[in-house]
Structures are given as C-alpha cells and as structure tokens.
Amino acid sequence: MQPSPELELELRHRLGDEQVASDPLDLYVFGKDAGLVRGEPGLVVFPRNTDEVATIMRLAGRHGVPVVPRGSGTGLAGGAVTTGPHVLLVTTRMNRIGLVDVENRCVWVQPGVINLDLSIHTTPFGLHYAPDPSSQSVCTIGGNVANNSGGPHCLAEGTTVNHVLAMEIVTPDGDILQVGGPAPDPIGLDVRGLMVGSEGTLGIVTDVLVNLLPNPPASRTILLAFSEVEHAAATVSGIIANGLIPAALEMMDQPMTIAVERFANAGFPTEAAAVLIAEVTGHPSAVDAEAELVRRLGASHRATLIRVASDEAERKRIWLGRKSAFGAIAQMNPDYYLHDTVVPRTRLVEAIEQTYAISERHGIPMLNVFHAGDGNLHPLMSFDASIPGVMERVDAAGKDLIEACVAIGGSLSGEHGIGMEKRDYMHLVFDEMDLDAQARIREAFDPGRRLNPGKIVPQGSRCFDFGRPPPVGAWV
Amino acid sequence: MSWVTRDAPRADELSSCIQCGLCLPSCPTFRLTGLETASPRGRLTAMSAVAAGRPVDSRFEEIMGACLQCRACEVVCPSFVPFGRAMEGARAEIAAQTSGVDRRLRRLVTARLLRSRMAVRLGTLAASIAQSSRLDRLAPGRIRGTVAGLRSLKGRPRSIVGRTRAAQGEKRGVAALLAGCVMDAWFGDVHTATVELLAAAGWEVVSPRGQTCCGALAAHDGWADDTRKMASVNMEAFRGMDLVVVNSAGCGAHMKEYDHWVDGGEELATRVADANEVVAEAIADGRLPRLSADGDRVAVQDPCHLRHVQRITDQPRAVLAAAGLTVVEIDPDGRCCGAAGIYSLLEPDMSRRLGSSKAEQVQATGALLVASANPGCEMQLRTYLSELGHTARVAHPVELYWEALQRAEGRAAVR
Ligand SMILES: Cc1cc2nc3c(=O)[nH]c(=O)nc-3n(C[C@H](O)[C@H](O)[C@H](O)COP(=O)(O)OP(=O)(O)OC[C@H]3O[C@@H](n4cnc5c(N)ncnc54)[C@H](O)[C@@H]3O)c2cc1C
Ligand code: SF4
Ligand code: SF4
Numbered sequence: 001m002q003p004s005p006e007l008e009l010e011l012r013h014r015l016g017d018e019q020v021a022s023d024p025l026d027l028y029v030f031g032k033d034a035g036l037v038r039g040e041p042g043l044v045v046f047p048r049n050t051d052e053v054a055t056i057m058r059l060a061g062r063h064g065v066p067v068v069p070r071g072s073g074t075g076l077a078g079g080a081v082t083t084g085p086h087v088l089l090v091t092t093r094m095n096r097i098g099l100v101d102v103e104n105r106c107v108w109v110q111p112g113v114i115n116l117d118l119s120i121h122t123t124p125f126g127l128h129y130a131p132d133p134s135s136q137s138v139c140t141i142g143g144n145v146a147n148n149s150g151g152p153h154c155l156a157e158g159t160t161v162n163h164v165l166a167m168e169i170v171t172p173d174g175d176i177l178q179v180g181g182p183a184p185d186p187i188g189l190d191v192r193g194l195m196v197g198s199e200g201t202l203g204i205v206t207d208v209l210v211n212l213l214p215n216p217p218a219s220r221t222i223l224l225a226f227s228e229v230e231h232a233a234a235t236v237s238g239i240i241a242n243g244l245i246p247a248a249l250e251m252m253d254q255p256m257t258i259a260v261e262r263f264a265n266a267g268f269p270t271e272a273a274a275v276l277i278a279e280v281t282g283h284p285s286a287v288d289a290e291a292e293l294v295r296r297l298g299a300s301h302r303a304t305l306i307r308v309a310s311d312e313a314e315r316k317r318i319w320l321g322r323k324s325a326f327g328a329i330a331q332m333n334p335d336y337y338l339h340d341t342v343v344p345r346t347r348l349v350e351a352i353e354q355t356y357a358i359s360e361r362h363g364i365p366m367l368n369v370f371h372a373g374d375g376n377l378h379p380l381m382s383f384d385a386s387i388p389g390v391m392e393r394v395d396a397a398g399k400d401l402i403e404a405c406v407a408i409g410g411s412l413s414g415e416h417g418i419g420m421e422k423r424d425y426m427h428l429v430f431d432e433m434d435l436d437a438q439a440r441i442r443e444a445f446d447p448g449r450r451l452n453p454g455k456i457v458p459q460g461s462r463c464f465d466f467g468r469p470p471p472v473g474a475w476v
Numbered sequence: 477m478s479w480v481t482r483d484a485p486r487a488d489e490l491s492s493c494i495q496c497g498l499c500l501p502s503c504p505t506f507r508l509t510g511l512e513t514a515s516p517r518g519r520l521t522a523m524s525a526v527a528a529g530r531p532v533d534s535r536f537e538e539i540m541g542a543c544l545q546c547r548a549c550e551v552v553c554p555s556f557v558p559f560g561r562a563m564e565g566a567r568a569e570i571a572a573q574t575s576g577v578d579r580r581l582r583r584l585v586t587a588r589l590l591r592s593r594m595a596v597r598l599g600t601l602a603a604s605i606a607q608s609s610r611l612d613r614l615a616p617g618r619i620r621g622t623v624a625g626l627r628s629l630k631g632r633p634r635s636i637v638g639r640t641r642a643a644q645g646e647k648r649g650v651a652a653l654l655a656g657c658v659m660d661a662w663f664g665d666v667h668t669a670t671v672e673l674l675a676a677a678g679w680e681v682v683s684p685r686g687q688t689c690c691g692a693l694a695a696h697d698g699w700a701d702d703t704r705k706m707a708s709v710n711m712e713a714f715r716g717m718d719l720v721v722v723n724s725a726g727c728g729a730h731m732k733e734y735d736h737w738v739d740g741g742e743e744l745a746t747r748v749a750d751a752n753e754v755v756a757e758a759i760a761d762g763r764l765p766r767l768s769a770d771g772d773r774v775a776v777q778d779p780c781h782l783r784h785v786q787r788i789t790d791q792p793r794a795v796l797a798a799a800g801l802t803v804v805e806i807d808p809d810g811r812c813c814g815a816a817g818i819y820s821l822l823e824p825d826m827s828r829r830l831g832s833s834k835a836e837q838v839q840a841t842g843a844l845l846v847a848s849a850n851p852g853c854e855m856q857l858r859t860y861l862s863e864l865g866h867t868a869r870v871a872h873p874v875e876l877y878w879e880a881l882q883r884a885e886g887r888a889a890v891r
Contacts, residue, residue, distance in 0.1 A: 021513070025535045028525045029518045034495050046510060073512060074497040092510030112510065114501060138500045263554045327496040327554030334491035386491075 042085030058174035071140030083454030111142025148197035169203035216281035225272035232274035249373035264321030343410035516549035571698030587702035625855030649718030669878035677758035692730035723751035729781035756791035779850035815856035835860035
C-alpha cells in the first residue's frame with residue numbers, strides 16, 4: 001500500500017522534516033542497491049535511534065505500509081530494494097559506536113556503523129572486527145548482520161554469525177527486544193542466530209554487541225601466480241590438505257587480474273592465468289614457517305611467481321586490489337551480474353571449467369574471483385544491458401551457472417544473500433519441507449508481512465522464507 | 477525534459493558507474509548527512525534519472541549544488557568514473573535550464589567580474605579600506621567568513637602581468653606564471669616567491685599579457701560558454717611557453733583539464749605544472765638547496781584539487797621538508813575543508829561544518845604553521861582557525877620555502 005499523506009505528515013511531525021524524504025527524485029535515488037533490480041520506495045526515513053525506529057514501525061503498521069531496512073545499499077541481491085511503494089528505513093544516521101569493553105573484547109554498535117570504521121575505531125585497543133567483506137569500507141554492520149556477510153579473512157575466523165553476541169531488535173509491531181547475550185552460546189532458542197542472515201525480514205536490528213579479536217602480532221601476505229588455473233586450485237587443496245588454515249586464501253583469474261591491476265597497481269602479474277593471495281597470521285615465528293609452507297606448495301604446483309609482501313604498504317595494495325575486483329570490472333562493460341555460489345572445494349577446478357564453458361556458450365564474458373579456501377565462487381558476468389537480447393543471454397547463463405554448481409554438490413549464495421535475485425532458485429537447494437519450515441519462522445515473527453516483503457522465498461510458495469545461507473560448504 | 481546542452485553528462489560517463497558504493501565513505505557530504513542523495517553514487521543516479529527523462533528541477537539543483545566538487549570520489553572509484561566532468565556537465569545543464577536573480581549574480585561574479593582585472597582591483601581596494609578601518613567586521617553574514625579569511629590586503633597591489641624575470645645560471649626555458657584573478661591581487665607574496673624560485677631554478681619567468689582568469693569557478697558553476705572563452709584566451713596567451721606554472725591548486729587542476737572545453741587542451745595539459753611540482757623537482761636535482769632543519773613544525777593541508785585531481789601529495793611535503801620544517805599530517809584521508817570555490821558562500825552550513833572540523837584537526841596537531849597550496853583553502857583555514865582562537869599562520873608551501881631560503885642566505889651574508 002502507498003504511504004498516505006497522513007503517514008508522511010505524522011512521520012515528519014514525530015521525526016522532523018530532516019529525517020524524511022519524499023521528493024520523487026529522492027525516491028528514485030533510493031530505488032536501488034548495488035545489484036541490478038530497481039524498485040522505488042514510497043517514502044524514505046532516516047531514524048537516529050531505536051525509539052525512532054519503533055515509532056516508524058508502529059506508524060507504518062497502523063497505516064498498513066510495509067517497511068524495508070537499508071544500510072549503505074551495497075547489497076548485491078536487491079535486499080534493500082522495495083518491492084512496492086513501501087517505507088525505506090535507512091540506518092546511516094544510527095552510527096554511534098559504544099564504549100569498547102577491552103577486557104571482554106566486545107562493543108555495542110548501532111547498525112549504521114560502517115564495518116571498517118569500527119575496526120579503525122578499535123585499533124588503538126589492538127582489536128578489530130573480523131568479518132571483512134570486500135565492501136567493508138562502506139557496508140554497515142546492520143547490513144552485515146542481515147546478510148551474514150563474510151570476507152577474505154573469514155576463512156579462519158568465520159562469518160558475521162560467529163562475531164555477533166547479542167542484539168537489540170525492533171519487531172514488526174514496534175516492540176524493542178534484546179536477543180542473545182555476552183555468552184557465545186546462550187541457553188534457549190538461539191534467536192540471535194536466527195536474526196543473522198534474515199535479510200531484514202524478521203526485525204530491524206538497532207544495536208549489535210559484536211565480538212572483537214586481538215590484532216595478530218604478525219602476518220605474511222603471499223602472492224602466487226600460475227600459468228594454469230588447475231595449478232592454482234591444486235595449490236589451494238594442497239594448503240588445506242596440509243592442515244593449514246590461512247587467515248585468507250583468495251583467487252582471481254586472468255581477466256579479473258587485468259582489470260584490478262589497472263586500478264590498484266598492486267604488481268599483480270597480468271599474464272598469469274590465475275593469481276592466488278594467501279595470508280597467514282599469528283606469532284612471528286609461526287607465520288614465517290607457514291609462509292614457507294605456502295611457498296613450497298606453490299612451487300611444487302608450478303607457480304610462476306611467488307612473492308611475500310615486504311611491508312604493510314605492499315600488503316595494503318594487494319588487498320586494495322583484491323577488494324576492488326567488483327568495481328574494476330566496469331572498466332570493461334557498463335553492467336555486471338555477480339553470482340555467488342558455493343561448491344565443495346575439491347570440485348573447484350570443475351566449477352571453474354564450467355563457468356568458462358557457460359561463458360562461451362552464451363557469449364557473455366565472465367571474470368572470476370573466489371574465496372578459494374572455502375569454495376565460494378564469484379563469477380562476474382560483464383555485459384552491456386542496452387544491447388538488445390543481451391539480458392536474455394545473461395539470464396540463461398546465470399541459470400546454467402547455478403544449476404551447474406548445484407549439480408556438482410554446491411549451493412546458492414555463500415554470503416550475498418538471496419534477496420529478490422535468487423529467490424526463484426531456492427527450490428534448487430531446498431525441498432518443500434525446508435521452505436515450509438522457513439516460512440513458518442517468518443510468519444511467527446511477522447504475521448502481517450510488514451517487513452521486507454517479497455524477499456527470499458520463491459514466488460507462489462505457500463509462505464515465505466528466511467534466507468540463511470545453507471550450511472553446506474559455506475565458510476568452513 | 478532531460479538535457480539541452482552539449483556539455484551534459486554523457487551516457488558513457490554515467491554508465492561507467494556500476495553503483496558499487498565504494499566511493500560513499502570518501503565523500504564529505506555523505507559522511508556528514510548519511511544521505512544517498514548527498515553521495516557520489518546518488519548524484520550520478522540523479523543525473524541518470526534526468527538522462528532518462530526526468531526534469532532538471534529544483535530538487536535536482538539542490539542535490540547537485542550540495543556537491544563540493546572535491547573529487548575525493550574519483551580517487552577511490554575502481555571503475556574510473558569521470559565524476560568531475562559529469563558534475564560540470566550537470567551544472568552546465570542547471571545553468572542553462574534555470575533562471576533568476578541569484579543565477580545572474582553568480583554568473584556576473586564567476587564568469588564576468590573575475591575576468592575583469594579592473595573589477596578585481598576595485599574590489600580589492602574596497603576590501604583593503606574596510607580592513608584598515610575595521611569595517612570588515614560589519615560584513616553581512618554570508619561573506620563575513622570569507623572576508624575574515626583574507627590576508628591583509630594592499631589597496632593597490634602590483635600585478636605581475638607583463639613582468640619578466642631573467643633566469644639565474646644555466647637557462648632551462650621559459651616558464652609562464654598564471655597571474656590568476658585573486659592570486660594576483662590578494663596573494664602577491666606567493667607570486668613573488670614563485671617567480672624568484674623559478675628564476676633561481678633556471679627558468680626565465682614571464683606572465684604574459686592577454687591571459688585571463690583560468691575559468692575554474694565559472695566551470696564549476698556551469699557557465700560553459702564563458703568557460704570555453706576563458707580557456708581559449710589562455711590557450712592563446714600561453715602558446716609557445718615551455719612551462720605554464722600555476723600556484724593555485726584549483727586553477728592548475730582546471731587548466732590540466734582544458735581538453736574538456738577546447739581543442740588542444742591535452743597539449744596544454746602536458747605543459748601545465750603546479751608550483752610545488754616545479755620547486756620540488758628543482759630541489760630534487762639540486763638546483764635549489766635543502767636547508768637545515770630549524771625545528772619548526774608545519775601542518776600540511778592537501779587542497780582537494782591538488783590531491784584528488786592533480787594527484788599531487790609528495791611534492792609540497794618535499795618542499796616543506798627542504799625548507800627545514802618538520803611536516804606533520806592533519807588527516808590521513810585529506811577530507812575537503814569546505815572552501816570549494818564559491819561553495820562556502822552558497823552552502824554556508826556544510827562549508828562551516830567542514831571548515832570547523834578541519835580547523836580542529838589542525839589545532840590538534842599543535843603546529844603554529846599551516847601550509848596550503850590553494851587560496852580558497854588558505855582563507856577557509858584562516859577563518860575557522862581564528863574562530864577557534866588558534867593563532868597559526870597559514871601560507872603557501874612555496875612561500876614558506878622562499879622565506880626560509882632568504883633567511884638562510886641572509887645568515888650566510890652576515891657570516
Ligand atoms: C564491491 C562490493 C563488494 C562486496 N563484497 C562482499 C564480500 O566480500 N562479502 C560479502 O558477504 N558481501 C559482499 N558484498 C555485498 C554487501 O556489501 C554485503 O551484503 C553487506 O553486508 C551489505 O551491507 P549494506 O550496509 O550495504 O546493506 P544493504 O545493502 O543496505 O542491505 C542489505 C540487507 O540488509 C538488510 N538490512 C540492512 N540494515 C538492516 C538492519 N539494521 N536490520 C535488519 N536488516 C537490515 C536490508 O534490508 C537488506 O536485505 C559486496 C558488495 C559490493 C558492492
Ligand atoms: S565507486 Fe565508482 S562505480 Fe562505484 S558507485 Fe562510486 S562512482 Fe559508481
Ligand atoms: S566531488 Fe566530493 S562532494 Fe562531490 S560527490 Fe565527489 S566526494 Fe562527494
């Protein structure tokens with residue numbers, strides 16, 4: 001239902017004009033996240049605290065208008081895009097960081113706090129917030145919680161769900177609840193765990209108690225290049241088989257490396273078929289031994305280049321390169337589509353070969369970046385949507401890709417969420433009963449469908465879902 | 477109604493943005509407001525909305541007008557979106573599609589008066605009289621900040637236009653110094669320092685007649701035809717010069733992008749250099765000396781159009797270090813100070829917030845000297861530092877080096 005003029009007036013009255021936007025141009029600008037789908041909200045609100053969120057939920061509920069939360073809008077699956085003229089609740093003004101509890105290594109943060117800002121804030125205490133999505137310089141903690149986001153360094157540390165201790169949420173009725181607690185494994189039903197990855201469909205997260213980790217005393221970042229993708233994949237398997245879990249283990253294929261190097265000047269060898277970035281952290285003595293092991297394994301799998309970053313500046317450049325991968329591909333074509341699938345690590349090479357075959361078959365260039373350590377593949381399709389017929393080919397290629405990954409034992413979405421984009425593929429990985437169970441959970445939280453309607457569950461299924469990524473292979 | 481001018485944001489410029497959002501945290505206005513509509517990505521989306529048929533209305537004007545054109549967003553964009561060009565295009569559209577007294581006034585100032593040496597001189601005379609009679613404190617709200625940031629003015633400053641200075645030692649070539657609109661009238665000491673250092677470094681220095689204001693402020697405000705005229709005049713005036721030296725970061729950045737406006741701009745860009753670049757080079761190859769440290773600390777402020785557009789950060793630091801000063805940093809991100817040309821007059825609230833926080837950062841360094849290579853930034857810093865009651869002196873890096881050099885030579889002469 002369209003927000004009525006009365007709802008807007010009431011919101012303006014309660015929150016102040018500065019906290020409400022309704023000009024058609026504003027609505028257009030807030031009509032997208034970093035994905036492809038567009039959907040214009042009916043009203044945009046910028047609450048500054050939990051009470052204002054509760055007020056918004058209550059007022060919108062009374063007027064029968066659904067609410068959709070939004071952080072920085074870097075989601076790639078349309079999670080923060082409204083499916084109708086709903087109220088878009090933007091959390092960027094809820095960006096206070098509480099007092100850092102150094103002893104217990106945790107801190108309460110509001111949902112609009114930017115991921116990297118949190119780690120910068122805790123640096124003086126020798127602490128950091130572990131999940132580091134490539135978008136960490138811009139994405140919010142609220143968005144991370146909603147998508148259970150991970151990043152290169154989640155291989156050893158786990159994703160968001162492993163770093164959230166408690167949270168305050170505002171329910172669809174506008175009630176304020178606290179779930180979880182400082183204990184890592186609370187008694188009773190783990191509602192906190194349920195909230196993580198629920199993509200804003202169960203409640204609005206208004207405060208989060210996150211766990212902080214001590215900064216590692218030493219780290220080594222190793223860059224390896226290979227003339228064959230298979231050699232790189234074999235090195236990855238070799239590293240894991242040797243019992244080493246690096247802090248990060250990332251891979252890029254050649255087209256990706258070329259695009260990234262142009263921006264980052266990180267010294268990536270652009271002639272290599274695949275580039276591997278491994279990072280080991282820990283005690284100074286241990287990291288040298290581990291770096292040596294990585295080096296040896298690379299050499300035995302015919303690495304054409306093995307370089308250990310000599311200083312922090314070089315290390316930063318390498319990571320800047322890796323983390324700008326998604327942006328850098330636009331140098332090729334105006335549009336992209338990022339897929340996000342997880343396959344068993346042992347079948348990585350197979351999956352990569354499939355992406356190349358599908359790319360060829362549909363004539364859509366694909367670039368690959370992956371969290372190689374846990375089989376999370378990000379094939380990026382690069383295309384120009386304004387060319388007639390291209391979108392159909394992109395769709396067809398995407399469908400083939402997902403089916404191919406599922407066929408070799410993989411699953412959907414390692415980390416970016418299900419949102420609208422992959423909603424209709426849910427039946428590939430969940431059977432009726434799974435979907436039904438998810439739908440019931442959602443119904444229990446939000447019987448009136450007031451929160452983020454139209455997300456995650458296949459169209460026409462009985463109820464709705466909540467979209468935690470399936471456990472198979474995701475962020476081991 | 478969409479676009480109506482040839483300068484409008486082009487389809488390829490807009491489609492190069494993939495909306496990844498990586499630019500958001502670098503944008504000062506996004507940081508302060510948390511609004512997508514006050515972010516680079518949001519502004520590009522708004523331009524796309526107009527390209528797709530929405531009108532250039534007052535909300536569009538507001539959204540574009542709040543942009544500082546600081547171009548911090550360009551540096552972090554992995555997709556190389558030419559944001560500054562697109563924003564100049566959007567401003568040109570607004571200028572073409574809207575009217576009103578304030579618009580005409582803005583054009584009069586940025587595109588007409590600054591081109592007229594007579595007008596600038598009259599203004600300078602009036603301001604200097606106001607300064608000496610302390611009437612400047614009665615300036616109306618909006619311009620009070622700007623007036624407070626002025627150096628103490630000479631009523632009848634001596635222009636450098638038409639003057640020449642012979643090279644010392646082996647001659648490297650002819651360097652033309654851009655006189656500039658307000659630089660010439662208000663920052664004579666910076667010009668003197670630049671001319672003397674260029675000469676000492678082996679350049680014959682001229683400041684050709686026939687040159688005019690670089691046109692940056694007109695371009696930023698959307699007066700495209702005026703911008704083109706100014707660029708053409710300067711192209712002609714600087715023809716044949718080996719080097720075109722600019723000691724105002726905003727002017728240099730604009731001249732390095734004359735190709736947006738006139739044919740042959742790329743060629744001129746290869747000859748334009750910021751004064752910091754030339755002096756740092758001369759220091760590096762030994763034509764100018766490195767002076768011994770005197771222990772004074774200098775906080776270095778990076779003008780956006782030096783750091784983000786010209787991508788120059790090392791050279792001013794090298795110049796200051798060679799002056800014997802200890803360089804201290806203000807903030808690692810180099811966030812805009814809020815001066816941004818005439819922005820401080822048009823968007824006083826945003827400008828004030830940025831200016832105050834920059835002044836607080838400077839104060840926190842404890843340095844009593846601040847180096848800034850852009851006149852607008854210098855004035856903004858002075859205004860907000862004095863509001864804090866902080867008595868730091870603000871000056872151009874090249875000027876500080878020149879003073880140190882003279883002191884050193886003076887000492888040597890006494891000995
Ligand atoms: C260049 C780039 C790189 C990326 N790299 C990674 C990566 O390495 N790993 C990864 O996991 N993801 C990655 N992503 C995806 C995205 O950044 C993450 O999903 C991120 O967590 C989204 O945060 P956000 O603040 O932008 O949320 P938004 O996009 O604004 O919202 C995402 C979802 O969260 C919900 N939501 C937001 N705030 C709240 C709240 N307070 N309460 C309840 N629900 C809420 C929204 O409704 C929506 O469903 C990348 C994206 C880009 C553009
Ligand atoms: S970083 Fe570049 S591509 Fe990404 S949103 Fe900003 S302007 Fe667009
Ligand atoms: S130019 Fe500056 S103010 Fe304008 S969008 Fe870019 S970063 Fe923001």
